[in-house]
Amino acid sequence: xxxxxxxxxxxxxxxxxxxxxxxxxxxxxxxxxxxxxxxxxxxxxxxxxxxxxxxxxxxxxxxxxxxxxxxxxxxxxxxxxxxxxxxxxxxxxxxxxxxxxxxxxxxxxxxxxxxxxxxxxxxxxxxxxxxxxxxxxxxxxxxxxxxxxxxxxxxxxxxxxxxxxxxxxxxxxxxxxxxxxxxxxxxxxxxxxxxxxxxxxxxxxxxxxxxxxxxxxxxxxxxxxxxxxxxxxxxxxxx
Amino acid sequence: xxxxxxxxxxxxxxxxxxxxxxxxxxxxxxxxxxxxxxxxxxxxxxxxxxxxxxxxxxxxxxxxxxxxxxxxxxxxxxxxxxxxxxxxxxxxxxxxxxxxxxxxxxxxxxxxxxxxxxxxxxxxxxxxxxxxxxxxxxxxxxxxxxxxxxxxxxxxxxxxxxxxxxxxxxxxxxxxxxxxxxxxxxxxxxxxxxxxxxxxxxxxxxxxxxxxxxxxxxxxxxxxxxxxxxxxxxxxxxx
Numbered sequence: 001x002x003x004x005x006x007x008x009x010x011x012x013x014x015x016x017x018x019x020x021x022x023x024x025x026x027x028x029x030x031x032x033x034x035x036x037x038x039x040x041x042x043x044x045x046x047x048x049x050x051x052x053x054x055x056x057x058x059x060x061x062x063x064x065x066x067x068x069x070x071x072x073x074x075x076x077x078x079x080x081x082x083x084x085x086x087x088x089x090x091x092x093x094x095x096x097x098x099x100x101x102x103x104x105x106x107x108x109x110x111x112x113x114x115x116x117x118x119x120x121x122x123x124x125x126x127x128x129x130x131x132x133x134x135x136x137x138x139x140x141x142x143x144x145x146x147x148x149x150x151x152x153x154x155x156x157x158x159x160x161x162x163x164x165x166x167x168x169x170x171x172x173x174x175x176x177x178x179x180x181x182x183x184x185x186x187x188x189x190x191x192x193x194x195x196x197x198x199x200x201x202x203x204x205x206x207x208x209x210x211x212x213x214x215x216x217x218x219x220x221x222x223x224x225x226x227x228x229x230x231x232x233x234x235x236x237x238x239x
Numbered sequence: 240x241x242x243x244x245x246x247x248x249x250x251x252x253x254x255x256x257x258x259x260x261x262x263x264x265x266x267x268x269x270x271x272x273x274x275x276x277x278x279x280x281x282x283x284x285x286x287x288x289x290x291x292x293x294x295x296x297x298x299x300x301x302x303x304x305x306x307x308x309x310x311x312x313x314x315x316x317x318x319x320x321x322x323x324x325x326x327x328x329x330x331x332x333x334x335x336x337x338x339x340x341x342x343x344x345x346x347x348x349x350x351x352x353x354x355x356x357x358x359x360x361x362x363x364x365x366x367x368x369x370x371x372x373x374x375x376x377x378x379x380x381x382x383x384x385x386x387x388x389x390x391x392x393x394x395x396x397x398x399x400x401x402x403x404x405x406x407x408x409x410x411x412x413x414x415x416x417x418x419x420x421x422x423x424x425x426x427x428x429x430x431x432x433x434x435x436x437x438x439x440x441x442x443x444x445x446x447x448x449x450x451x452x453x454x455x456x457x458x459x460x461x462x463x464x465x466x467x468x469x470x471x472x473x474x475x476x477x478x
Contacts, residue, residue, distance in 0.1 A: 074414070125377060135414035138364060138389045150377045150390050155412065173394065175313070175374035 009237055010200055011176050013120055014129035014152065016161075016185035017137065019209040021117075021128075021146065022107035025049050026208075031103045035090065043088040046211055051087075055080035060131060060160040070158045072133035077101050104132065105139040109146060110206065116230020117147055123239040125149045129170050129183060131160050150174075162193030171199065184233065188220050200224045202233055248476055249439055250415050252359055253368035253391065255400075255424035256376065258448040260367075260385065261346035264288050265447075270342045274329065282327040285450055290326075294319035299370060299399040309397045311372035316340050343371065344378040348385060349445065355469020356386055362478040364388045368409050368422060370399050389413075401432030410438065423472065427459050439463045441472055 018024045025046065032045040059076040062068045078101045085092055092100065120126050127150035128137050134153045141148055152170045159165035171178045178198030185191050186209060191201040203220035204227050219226040227233035257263045264285065271284040298315040301307045317340045324331055331339065359365050366389040367376050373392045380387055391409045398404040410417045417437030424430050425448060430440040442459035443466050458465040466472035 072414075125381060127377075133414070134389070134412040138366075138413065142364060142388050149381050150373070151388075156395060173373040174377065175311075175372070 009123055009239075010182035011180040012125035012127065012171075012174055013182050013184055013202075014127050014170055014199075016183065016187060016190050017128050017130035017132055017140070018107070019206055020184065020186040020204060021113050022109050022140065022144065023206075023208070024053065024104070024107050025211060027107040028052065028103055031100065031106070035092075035096075035100060039090060039092075041089045043090075048084060048088050050210070051084055052077070052080055055083075056131075064160050064163060072135075072155050073104070073131055074101065074133055074136060077104055102139075105136050106143055107140055109144045110229070112229040112231050114145055114147070116232075116234055119234035119239050120230065120237065121147055121149065123237065124182075125174065127152050127170075129161070129166065130154065161190060164193070164197045167194045167197040167199055171197075182224065184230075188217075188222075191220060191223055195222060202227060204229060204233060248362060248478075249421040250419040251364035251366065251410075251413050252421050252423055252441075253366050253409055253438075255422065255426060255429050256367050256369035256371055256379070257346070258445055259423065259425040259443060260352050261348050261379065261383065262445075262447070263292065263343070263346050264450060266346040267291065267342055270339065270345070274331075274335075274339060278329060278331075280328045282329075287323060287327050289449070290323055291316070291319055294322075295370075303399050303402060311374075311394050312343070312370055313340065313372055313375060316343055341378075344375050345382055346379055348383045349468070351468040351470050353384055353386070355471075355473055358473035358478050359469065359476065360386055360388065362476065364413065366391050366409070368400070368405065369393065400429060403432070403436045406433045406436040406438055410436075421463065423469075427456075427461075430459060430462055434461060441466060443468060443472060 015021055028049040029045045032048050036043060036045065059080060063070060081097065081101055117126055127148050129152050130137055131154045133155045134151065137151050137153050141151065152173065154160045154166050157165045157169040167183065168178065171181045174181065179200065182200040182202055183191060183194035184202045184204055186204055186206040188203065191203060195201050201223040202225035203223040207214065225233060225236050227236055254260055267288040268284045271287050275282060275284065298319060302309060320336060320340055356365055366387050368391050369376055370393045372394045373390065376390050376392050380390065391412065393399045393405050396404045396408040407417065410420045413420065418439065421439040421441055422430060422433035423441045423443055425443055425445040427442065430442055434440050440462040441464035442462040446453065464472060464475050466475055
């Protein structure tokens with residue numbers, strides 16, 4: 001880590017959001033359980049949350065390969081949701097469906113996120129770099145009190161990660177060389193795509209992202225930093 | 240004002256920046272005076288700042304009408320600067336010119352801005368809607384401690400205000416109807432263009448924007464709100 005510590009600190013830290021900053025699974029489960037209770041429906045809400053999330057990558061891939069035109073993540077989430085409610089025995093009207101779909105605007109941060117980001121913000125520009133659409137990211141961040149300097153979304157580039165347009169586009173909007181930007185994420189494939197565009201990377205595993213008892217496969221030996229959480233990353237960056 | 244007060248509070252307040260949030264003239268003058276002192280050059284730095292700013296609208300209009308391709312405000316500022324330094328007797332090398340051009344990333348907020356924005360943020364999404372490019376707005380806001388929820392720039396739309404793409408584009412990124420968004424600005428032409436796109440508007444005159452002794456022509460009778468500063472606007476919005 002001495003080598004990593006002695007490197008020049010990146011000018012900007014950009015964060016993946018779902019799973020890296022916020023606990024999407026716990027947040028979605030809690031809201032589903034509340035709705036289930038109100039409707040007298042019992043189901044495995046963790047399985048519902050997992051199934052919703054499992055549709056995410058294939059849905060984006062259909063946009064990425066041009067099979068369907070660009071659309072924001074809110075629309076993709078709604079299409080997936082429509083296929084799930086019946087399967088789990090929920091009967092919701094259009095208003096209730098729309099409200100449930102916006103649970104992704106109300107995800108709660110991991111315990112260390114706010115305090116860690118406040119420390120990181122002292123020495124670097126901090127921002128999102130997420131496949132969530134702008135409205136989702138702005139509302140989520142405001143509700144969760146996340147102190148971003150800027151919010152960047154795949155929507156700005158009409159490309160989803162891991163398309164290179166997203167990583168390169170964010171660096172360009174900051175008028176920074178990609179090497180001056182570091183992506184922070186809990187997902188090694190996201191980090192690998194960022195490195196292929198010249199960004200630095202920091203791996204922050206979130207072992208509880210997919211629920212208890214899931215292994216994350218150890219450190220990312222290709223990343224400049226491996227940190228247990230955002231406060232640990234702040235330690236490593238001397239912030 | 241009773242009628243205005245009883246309206247539904249906008250979901251988002253978007254702010255013009257140069258002149259409305261920050262005192263560009265005072266900030267640019269101070270930096271020019273410092274550079275002049277270091278180079279042993281005396282000049283009317285207020286006149287330099289005014290001349291730099293006077294080139295702003297014509298330069299953007301050349302982009303808006305398609306005479307020159309899209310370019311960020313940093314580039315337009317540099318082109319104007321190159322024509323001004325000689326006229327005011329400054330001999331700067333490339334590095335010094337680049338540093339001076341970035342004075343627009345270091346503009347200081349009006350006295351009420353930070354505190355007013357913190358109050359407005361309690362009840363509304365607050366963001367920029369400026370012709371400044373993203374890097375400029377992110378750096379300016381970070382240095383000035385402006386607590387935005389989001390940063391929107393003309394650069395995201397590759398159109399400069401008052402093109403309608405900018406006002407409509409920002410509302411669309413927030414997934415809001417234009418009528419749910421209010422532009423806050425010290426310039427009546429900006430506000431008129433926003434209203435033509437369906438946004439609400441608030442006029443906050445900044446009588447010192449162009450230096451002392453300049454009249455601003457009275458209230459804007461077309462705007463929902465007329466406020467003396469951002470804390471007064473927070474009063475009017477009940478925040």
